Amino acid sequence: MAAERWPAARWWRRKGVRFRVTAAASAVLAAALAASAWVLIGVLDRSLTATIDESAMRRADRVRADADAGRLPLELSNPDGTLIQVIDSGGRIVHATIGTDRLVPLLGRQERAEAIRSDQARYLDGRPYGIPGRLRVVARAADHGQVVIAARSYAEVEKTLAAAAQVLLFGTPLLVVLLAAVSWMIVGGTLRPISALRRGAAEITGTARARRLPVPEAHDEVHSLARTLNDMLARLEAADARQRSLVSDAAHELRSPLASIRLQLEVALGHPEGQEWRETAEGVLEDAMRLSRLAEDLLALARLDERGGIPARREPVELDELVRQGVERYADNPMTVACEVPPGPVFVTGDALDLGRVLTNLVDNAVRHARSVVTVRLRPEGAAAVLTVTDDGPGIPEADRERVFDRFTRLDSARSRDEGGAGLGLAIVRETVRAHDGSVHLEDAGLQHGDPPGETPGLRAVVRLPLSAAPPTGPESSPPEGVRRPRTRTGPAGGR
Numbered sequence: 233m234a235a236e237r238w239p240a241a242r243w244w245r246r247k248g249v250r251f252r253v254t255a256a257a258s259a260v261l262a263a264a265l266a267a268s269a270w271v272l273i274g275v276l277d278r279s280l281t282a283t284i285d286e287s288a289m290r291r292a293d294r295v296r297a298d299a300d301a302g303r304l305p306l307e308l309s310n311p312d313g314t315l316i317q318v319i320d321s322g323g324r325i326v327h328a329t330i331g332t333d334r335l336v337p338l339l340g341r342q343e344r345a346e347a348i349r350s351d352q353a354r355y356l357d358g359r360p361y362g363i364p365g366r367l368r369v370v371a372r373a374a375d376h377g378q379v380v381i382a383a384r385s386y387a388e389v390e391k392t393l394a395a396a397a398q399v400l401l402f403g404t405p406l407l408v409v410l411l412a413a414v415s416w417m418i419v420g421g422t423l424r425p426i427s428a429l430r431r432g433a434a435e436i437t438g439t440a441r442a443r444r445l446p447v448p449e450a451h452d453e454v455h456s457l458a459r460t461l462n463d464m465l466a467r468l469e470a471a472d473a474r475q476r477s478l479v480s481d482a483a484h485e486l487r488s489p490l491a492s493i494r495l496q497l498e499v500a501l502g503h504p505e506g507q508e509w510r511e512t513a514e515g516v517l518e519d520a521m522r523l524s525r526l527a528e529d530l531l532a533l534a535r536l537d538e539r540g541g542i543p544a545r546r547e548p549v550e551l552d553e554l555v556r557q558g559v560e561r562y563a564d565n566p567m568t569v570a571c572e573v574p575p576g577p578v579f580v581t582g583d584a585l586d587l588g589r590v591l592t593n594l595v596d597n598a599v600r601h602a603r604s605v606v607t608v609r610l611r612p613e614g615a616a617a618v619l620t621v622t623d624d625g626p627g628i629p630e631a632d633r634e635r636v637f638d639r640f641t642r643l644d645s646a647r648s649r650d651e652g653g654a655g656l657g658l659a660i661v662r663e664t665v666r667a668h669d670g671s672v673h674l675e676d677a678g679l680q681h682g683d684p685p686g687e688t689p690g691l692r693a694v695v696r697l698p699l700s701a702a703p704p705t706g707p708e709s710s711p712p713e714g715v716r717r718p719r720t721r722t723g724p725a726g727g728r
């Protein structure tokens with residue numbers, strides 16, 4: 233709006249940075265130089281005038297002293313160019329320097345009286361007295377009504393001031409032009425890396441890999457901008473690479489169940505006689521279930537990625553109840569799944585469905601690898617709720633314990649594909665726990681106190697989640713110890 237009302241403002245805004253910086257700097261410098269020139273001339277004028285006045289006064293004082301002592305010759309010498317007139321009480325000039333008017337006083341009676349009273353020099357046009365230019369005149373009262381008038385030419389001062397003004401008049405614009413040229417060049421030089429950045433960015437296309445923007449040598453703002461942008465490009469590239477590998481891994485995982493389904497159906501259709509259709513259907517169903525598990529895992533991961541490290545919901549979750557109900561689902565499992573939870577409620581904040589999936593993924597893994605028993609334990613420890621899932625299976629070698637959290641990482645892929653998933657379970661666990669501000673790691677179960685070390689090392693998955701205060705609602709949230717809470721949304725119903 234302001235821009236529309238002020239065409240000059242719009243014009244200014246449309247100009248480039250280079251022009252604007254140069255013009256602004258030059259304008260400020262020009263104003264500053266003009267102001268200082270004005271001050272300089274003023275100060276120079278005042279100090280030169282003061283010097284002249286002082287010497288005129290000194291001379292007047294000396295002449296007055298001589299006059300009072302009656303030592304004045306008729307014709308005064310004029311060593312320093314000061315004109316002197318001594319006027320008696322009758323207004324006649326009784327003494328004067330050589331070449332000075334002897335008939336007409338430089339100051340009239342009235343002016344003389346004023347000059348004596350003010351004790352200050354005054355300007356006087358010298359032309360009526362045959363002196364070119366202006367004069368500075370002072371007057372001093374002497375004895376017997378005599379008055380001493382001393383005058384000095386002001387012309388030298390005027391000449392000096394004119395010379396100074398001339399220097400400033402030509403020097404100032406020259407300085408401004410010089411500054412404008414220098415600032416034009418420096419700003420141009422500063423902007424050059426930005427143009428290089430722009431060109432570099434224009435060259436980066438969606439398909440080009442590993443392209444980076446040129447980083448200027450000077451460690452300035454453009455340098456940090458280029459580095460920040462390059463870091464961003466690197467992150468985007470990494471994300472892009474992750475996405476690509478995820479797609480190709482997912483496609484790879486989809487291929488085998490689909491190929492298996494196709495093979496089974498082709499065989500069945502090719503040899504319909506004596507075909508066990510039920511067996512075929514069971515085989516196909518198993519593959520279909522693998523596919524749907526994979527799809528669900530991919531969807532869970534995509535949702536986690538989408539939310540960018542924030543849980544879907546932030547509500548109080550009664551973790552002890554969630555663990556108890558989660559373990560109950562393994563009652564029919566041939567493997568013993570023991571559950572140890574504290575008697576009091578353990579609250580964390582987050583999404584019950586997602587936390588239920590964490591438990592299910594860990595217990596599924598443990599049950600699949602255990603020899604005889606799986607123990608799920610929950611205990612508060614400081615400000616954290618610690619959930620451990622321990623099995624007495626073969627464990628995972630130290631070197632692989634971080635790697636298994638990567639997507640599609642499966643250590644036992646050669647052994648049996650049918651039981652396990654696609655290697656996404658632990659990745660989902662880690663992302664979910666991180667979104668809940670917690671941490672998860674794997675450790676050797678045999679190394680811990682309290683567990684009888686078996687022949688196999690076993691594995692313990694340790695999940696730490698920040699504890700939260702019990703919600704202050706209703707009597708349901710804090711029933712007496714040992715009383716089972718009614719089944720709520722905190723159940724891991726949505727598991728896998």
Ligand SMILES: Nc1ncnc2c1ncn2[C@@H]1O[C@H](COP(=O)(O)OP(=O)(O)O)[C@@H](O)[C@H]1O
Binds near residue numbers: 623657
């Ligand atoms: N309790 C365990 N004992 C031994 N190895 C395990 C255990 N849990 C996970 N693993 C190893 O970690 C790998 C990754 O696990 P996960 O991400 O859950 O994928 P998935 O279960 O689909 O194979 C598994 O393939 C397995 O090799």
Ligand SMILES: [Mg+2]
Binds near residue numbers: 652
């Ligand atoms: Mg798993």
